[in-house]
Amino acid sequence: MSNFLQLLFNGLGIGAIYALVSLGFVLLIRAASVVNFGQGEFSMLGAYLLVVFFNIFGINYYVSMALSIVIMAGFGVIFAYTTYWPLRFRGGLPVIISTIGASIFLENLVLVLYGPSSVQIDGLFDADGIQIGDVFLATQYLSIIVIATILVVLQYLVFEKTLLGKKLQATSQDKEMASLLGIPVVFMILITFAYSSAMGGLAGMLVAPLLFVSVNMAGIIALKAFAANIIGGYGSIPGAILGGLALGVIETMGASYISVPYKDAFAFAMLLLFLMVRPQGLFGEKISEKA
Amino acid sequence: MKLLEIKGLTARYGAADVLKGLDIEVEEGEIVTLLGSNGAGKSTTLRCISGLVDHVAGDILLGGQSIMGLKPEAIVRLGISHVPEGRRVFPGLTVRENIILGASNRKGVSRRALEGEVDGMLEIFPDLRRLENALGWTLSGGQLQMVAVARGLMAQPKLLLLDEPSLGLAPLIVQQVFRVIADIRRRGTTVLLVEQNAHMALSVADRGYVLETGKLLVSGKPEALWNDPQVRAAYLGGHAA
Secondary structure (H helix, E strand, O other), X not given: OHHHHHHHHHHHHHHHHXXXXXXXXXXXXXXXXXXXXXXXXXXXXXXHHHHHHHHHOOOOHHHHHHXXXXXXXXXXXXXXXXXXXXXXXXXXXXHHHHHHHHHHHHHHHHHHHHOOOOEOOOOOOOOOEEEEOOEEEEHHHHHHHHHHHHHHHHHHHHHHHOHHHHHHHHXXXXXXXXXXXXXXXXXXXXXXXXXXXXXXXHHHHHHHHHOOEOOOHHHHHHHHHHXXXXXXXXXXXXXXXXXXXXXXXXXXXXXXXXXXXXXXXXXXXXXXXXXXHOOOOOOOOOOOOOO | OEEEEEEEEEEXXXXXXXXXXXXXXXXXXXXXXXXXXXXXXXXXXXXXXXXXXXXXXXXXXXXXXXXXXXXXXXXXXXXXXXXXXXXXXXXXXXXXXXXXXXXXXXXXXXXXXXXXHHHHHHHHOHHHHHHOOOEHHHXXXXXXXXXXXXXXXXXXXXXXXXXXXXXXXXXXXXHHHHHHHHHHHHOOOEEEEEOOOHHHHHHHOOXXXXXXXXXXXXXXXXXXXXXXXXXXXXXXXXXXX
């Protein structure tokens, strides 16, 4: 039982990362109908920025994180203008291909600037963790779960309780009508890109101490986050969160109880299973974009 | 005073000219209706006014100032509110949320003041009161129309563009909608109304324009239009020989 609880905790920790990256996917799908295959590179860039500010410049860890988040938000706007904007009237596929191109470009840019060697980076806190009974709560996992929870709650409050959130939702549901009401549609889409990029970057910074920071660190995370998005229900916010957490738990349990080498396979087996049995996911959209 | 002047308006979708040099004027305080059969260019005219059509020539003036080439967001800020064909109520937002977003063109009004205005709208449209927390996609056609009009009014427009408000509604609801339109004018808002239901439209309008395939067929007072043989012919589907 204690082993089960331990795995559950670790699974939720890594699942929270998938959930954050998956949320980034979902927000862009909803606001701009963009499937962003550069989402994983947002995480990779965030982690590298932290390395640059903390490991190289020696700036305080938390200040480094804050700086990196701000830069990532700005980067999201640049990404929107270069990758999405010129193709915005060309339908979904050209933009998808353009985001794939951007992700390849970003990986190679970092490779040129930083080189291929991977880097280790410190965790958020010095303490290793807390022992509760037989379960050890590692600090970094605990931090990830707490930060992800705070972000999800904040995002819920913004989306459901503020006029800005309502305008973002209106933009995602019917852009032309939103513009007829005087909602600055372009600004709303840029906000979404900035937020997705900042959140993706933060996810990368949070997961960095658990892995090595490397050019391809985020590829597998982004793929699993995308799988989480399908499993949870394409374009669904609660689906992204639950799908991410479920994948984290399933692969951690699967690795422990069934097979470690097949750890990565469990997530994609789940994806295939859902595509066969319940393709609309856990929370199949209650409405299509234009009802 | 002329609130809206449309001069020589030409619009094209792809290779087809949808409007071919249209002239329309709307005086402040009037209800003016655009009539015509399907494809006459009525909705396109409204879409040109609110900046939704790209390939346009001619001029559109609001209070003497040209608004050609402005974005929809800018035009609604100048005081033209467009309730489009199909109502376009946001399906995933509640009635209250849909209505409050109608004020997105106004700057510096507090959330509390806006919520108060929404309450005012729910008094004008009492049927919506019990539905204020219902999501858009759950509403009936008549309810959607009421939400769309209330949302349009939240912009506090000088000019309200209404596109086919009676489309698909039961006769009793149509009468209710037209009572609301008459009320809106009484509150000082000018209305440009596109309708296929000529009878209802002419019963509330001060003047009407009849379009046929992108051109003006005839214009004038409701009684004159109603008795015009050309109009009767147009509504019966084609000219009498």
